[in-house]
Amino acid sequence: MNVGLLGCGHIATALAEGWSRPDVPDRLRPSVWGYDVRPEAAAHLAGLTGATVVDSPEALVAATDLLVVAVRPVEVQAALTGVAAHLGGRPVVSLAATVTIPTLLGWLPEGTPLGRVIPNVAVAQGCGLLVWADGTLGETAADVRAVFGVLGEVTDVPEHLFDEATVVAACGPGFAALFIEAFEEAGVAVGLDWQTAADLALGAVAGTVELVRRSEDTGGVRRAVSTPGGMTIAGIEQLELARLRPALMAAVRAAVARGRGTG
Ligand SMILES: NC(=O)c1ccc[n+]([C@@H]2O[C@H](COP(=O)([O-])OP(=O)(O)OC[C@H]3O[C@@H](n4cnc5c(N)ncnc54)[C@H](OP(=O)(O)O)[C@@H]3O)[C@@H](O)[C@H]2O)c1
Known part of the structure; x- marks a missing residue:
């Protein structure tokens, strides 16, 4: 499949890096094309990933089977309005946070197959998360999902x-x-040198991710390392006193509100 990236910023570059990984099988690897109003952004993406740069949104649509909209939410309407007349029924996938499918459809020709995906930056390494809605992709959904499925x-x-x-x-x-x-x-605060502290902190978190992934039981992992009256539970008590859980809840709530323009 030929995939066109409309906007070649941070997340488009992460997607293109993920698709260009050597371990992606050729039958699943899309040909990636890019256009950005800032030619240097498109050139940077192409230099990292081997994608082909074109010099207009019309040329991007003409060269590709799937348009991926990777501009900032406030720029989506203008970007889609600019290409709408050239789409000719091609499917479109929007990456824009907070811009809903009904809103996007209002800027597209009637009947355009449209999906939404929110990737995270780990797609660059093929271990991303992709929050997905098929929207109106219909019979194109399986092929479009397969292209994104190689990223995480x-x-x-x-x-x-x-x-x-x-x-x-x-x-x-x-x-x-x-x-x-x-x-x-x-x-470091308790005396480790920076490198040792960095290696141990990252290693502890990475190992825990694997344990939790296998057991699907965060409580079980915590209990396994919390000897009654021991060192781990003494540390956990401090994290609970510092209100780690409510702090995370507040952080997630604040981020949702900021995305919606209400916080
Ligand atoms: N970053 C993430 O981790 C992430 C994750 C999930 C979803 N998203 C979504 O992905 C979208 C892009 O985010 P980003 O962080 O990659 O933004 P970004 O780094 O700012 O990249 C957007 C690029 O698109 C260019 N652009 C603006 N209007 C254009 C147009 N009409 N045609 C072509 N290019 C245009 C921008 O140029 P100018 O700078 O000159 O405007 C910029 O180079 C956003 O909607 C965001 O909600 C991002």
């Missing part, structure tokens, strides 16, 4: 919960990176 785990989410899922999946790497960084610094 595609999770269907009802559109009315898309903003919430966007925060957990796509803002999640920011929250998790902050935790790892703070954990590393805590190791």
Whole structure:
């Protein structure tokens, strides 16, 4: 499939990097094309991934079977209005946070097959999360999903919960990176050198992810390392006193509100 990236910024580049990984089988690897109003952004993406750059949105649509809209939410209407007349029934997938399928359809020719996906940055490594809604993709849905499926785990989410899922999946790497960084610094605070603290903090989190993935039981993992009256439970008590859980709930709520322009 020939995939056109309309906008070649951060997330488009992560998608193109994921599709250009050497371990993607050729039969699943799309040919990637890109257009950006900033030619340097498109050139950067092409330099990293081997994608082909074109110099107009019309040329992008003409060269491709699937249009992926990767511009900022406020730019989507103008970008879609610019290409609408050239789509000729091609499917479109929007990456824009907070812009709903009914809104997007209002900017597209009637009958356009349209889906929504919110990828997180880990798609660049093929281990991303992709919050997904088939929308009006209809019979094109299976092929379009397959193209995104090589980038990570595609999770269907009802559109009315898309903003919430966007925060957990796509803002999640920011929250998790902050935790790892703070954990590393805590190791330094008790006397480890920076490198050792960084290696141990990241290794502990990565190993825990695998344990939880296999057992699907965060409580079981916590109990297994919490000897009664021991070291781990002493640390957990401090995290609970510092209100880690309500802090995360507030963080997710604030991010959802900011996406909707209400916070
Ligand atoms: N970043 C993430 O982790 C992430 C995750 C999931 C979803 N998303 C969604 O993905 C979209 C892109 O986010 P981003 O972080 O990649 O943004 P970004 O880095 O700002 O990239 C957007 C690019 O599109 C260009 N552009 C603007 N209007 C255009 C047009 N009409 N035609 C072609 N290119 C145009 C922008 O140029 P100018 O800078 O000159 O405007 C910019 O280079 C957003 O809607 C966001 O909600 C992002």
